[in-house]
Amino acid sequence: xxxxxxxxxxxxxxxxxxxxxxxxxxxxxxxxxxxxxxxxxxxxxxxxxxxxxxxxxxxxxxxxxxxxxxxxxxxxxxxxxxxxxxxxxxxxxxxxxxxxxxxxxxxxxxxxxxxxxxxxxxxxxxxxxxxxxxxxxxxxxxxxxxxxxxxxxxxxxxxxxxxxxxxxxxxxxxxxxxxxxxxxxxxxxxxxxxxxxxxxxxxxxxxxxxxxxxxxxxxxxxxxxxxxxxxxxxxxxxxxxxxxxxxxxxxxxxxxxxxxxxxxxxxxxxxxxxxxxxxxxxxxxxxxxxxxxxxxxxxxxxxxxxxxxxxxxxxxxxxxxxxxxxxxxxxxxxxxxxxxxxxxxxxxxxxxxxxxxxxxx
Numbered sequence: 491x492x493x494x495x496x497x498x499x500x501x502x503x504x505x506x507x508x509x510x511x512x513x514x515x516x517x518x519x520x521x522x523x524x525x526x527x528x529x530x531x532x533x534x535x536x537x538x539x540x541x542x543x544x545x546x547x548x549x550x551x552x553x554x555x556x557x558x559x560x561x562x563x564x565x566x567x568x569x570x571x572x573x574x575x576x577x578x579x580x581x582x583x584x585x586x587x588x589x590x591x592x593x594x595x596x597x598x599x600x601x602x603x604x605x606x607x608x609x610x611x612x613x614x615x616x617x618x619x620x621x622x623x624x625x626x627x628x629x630x631x632x633x634x635x636x637x638x639x640x641x642x643x644x645x646x647x648x649x650x651x652x653x654x655x656x657x658x659x660x661x662x663x664x665x666x667x668x669x670x671x672x673x674x675x676x677x678x679x680x681x682x683x684x685x686x687x688x689x690x691x692x693x694x695x696x697x698x699x700x701x702x703x704x705x706x707x708x709x710x711x712x713x714x715x716x717x718x719x720x721x722x723x724x725x726x727x728x729x730x731x732x733x734x735x736x737x738x739x740x741x742x743x744x745x746x747x748x749x750x751x752x753x754x755x756x757x758x759x760x761x762x763x764x765x766x767x768x769x770x771x772x773x774x775x776x777x778x779x780x781x782x783x784x785x786x787x788x789x790x791x792x793x794x795x796x797x798x799x800x801x802x803x804x805x806x807x808x809x810x811x812x813x814x815x816x817x818x819x820x821x822x823x824x825x826x827x828x829x830x831x832x833x834x835x836x837x838x839x840x841x842x843x844x845x846x847x848x849x850x851x
Contacts, residue, residue, distance in 0.1 A: 495828040500685070503527045504678050508658040508668045511596065513565030513651045514583050517541050517704045521561055524677050524702055531684040532700065542703045542716040545684060551697035553844050556725040556803075557683060557834055558713065558792055559676025560706030563669060564816055566652040568597065568631075571642070575635035577606070581626070582651060583707030586816050590629045593818065594655050597633065601645030606633035606652070656818035664824060665749070665813075671820040675810060675827065676728040677702045682831045683838070695843035696723075706792055713795035717803065724765065724804045724841060725796035726834055730822070731756075731783060731809040747781050747811050749823040753830045754809040758785030760797035762804040764847040769806055772836040778829055783809065804847040808833055 496504075507527075512520035521543045525535060532545035543561075564583035571577050577597075581587075591610035596603045609632040610624070622628060631652070635641045658668040666675065680700050687694070699720050703712035706729075717725075733749045734741050747754055755769060773780045788794045789807050797805035810830050813821040 495824060496682070500678075500682060503681075504666075505658045507678060508670060508674055511565075511598070511653040512561055512563050512670065512674065513598075513653055514562040514705050514707045516598070516651055517561045520674070521702060521704070524561065524681065528681050528684060528700065531681075531688040536719065538716055538719055540704055540712060540715060542701065542712045544702075544716065544720065545700040547684070547687065547698040547700070548694060549697060551695075551843075553696040554699055554720060554722040554724070555696050555838065555841055556699045556701050556720060556722040556796065557680045557838070558701040558703060558725060558727045558796070559680050559729065560673045560712065560792055561677055561702045561704055562707050562712075563653070563672075563674065564707055566595075568646060568648050568650040568652065570648070571638045571646070573638050575633070575637050575641045576609075577631035577633065577641065577646070579626075579629070579631065579652060584816050587626050587629055588624050589817050591624050595631065595652050596655050597631070597646055598651045598653070599645030599647075604633055604644050604646060606631040654818045660824075661821065665821045666824055666827065667819055667821045669818045669820065671812060671822050672730045672815055673706065673728075675730065675822055679728050679810070679827065679831050679834065683834050686831070686835050687838075692839065694838065696841065698838065703792055710792050710795040713792035714799075717796050717799040722796070722803055724845065724847070725793070725806075726765075726769070726837060727791055727793040727796065727805060727807045728830060728834065729791040729793075729807065729809055730812040730815060732815060733811045733813045736813055745783055747783065749811045749813055749821070750825060751781055751811070752779035752826060753833050754781045754783050754811055756783045756785040756789050756793070756807040756809060758789055759787065760789055760794045761785070761806050762797070762847055764849065765804045765806045768840050769808065769833065769837045772840050773833055776832065776836045778833050778836070780833070781811070
């Protein structure tokens, strides 16, 4: 696939990275793909016990700056197998039960991948009186088995993880589309920042920690762990936010944000305002359009984990607008992806060694 924003090797990595399943708690294969792509652009790396990965540029530097994304995708766990061989599930992260019926899935077992489908009663068999919406207690998987024993012989047991099989594509040469753009697109973005720093031979006056955290979807757990390992001074987080210009979204509640209009900068208690000003100045100086979001008490992203870590870390959030979050057709404008990369890149170049972001000096 050709694209004016990215070289072929970057797009090949992106496609492989997004197509690889990376469910929360089982991110290791995707993390290895990401690290292998990143290695030519870094000096060293660390991997923690639960699988968060950090590529490091200038590991000897005392002043530490993080750019971060999260690596996990929402998924399901096998929860209950009926005597007739149907499978009921529990969420692993914020999986949307309403999109499940008729979806194809992969059940991950020690014997290999097992195909299954989310079944749903045919429209002919439903009446207005007994019409039901998909709920967690009525959606189920059918793997073609006739009994619980047959299911178990396939290697399926309670606790097996289940992912959708939908794969990456482009839409009208304008959008990247697929499952788990939230937030493996962020992993792609921070890796591309590292690639550009290397390509342009930029020497940073601090240590840069390119961090891909695990288990964000279930409570920011990976970020909470890795921040204690790195002990950074600054953190720029990238995640996704909602495009609110598609049908059925209330802008009074969700704000006014749109794919194609540039990165989104958040305001809120966990966002360090002096760091935010540096990012805004970088955007203005480099003519990068951006949008604004009021996050209220917390951002709900790994920004909160870094900001509120022991001692506090100067943190800010640069978000990628996304259509149809937590579905299998999450859609990001290709231009926005490039602009988020550019904004992080230029912001890093404005951070000085021992940069003091304190409000009172």
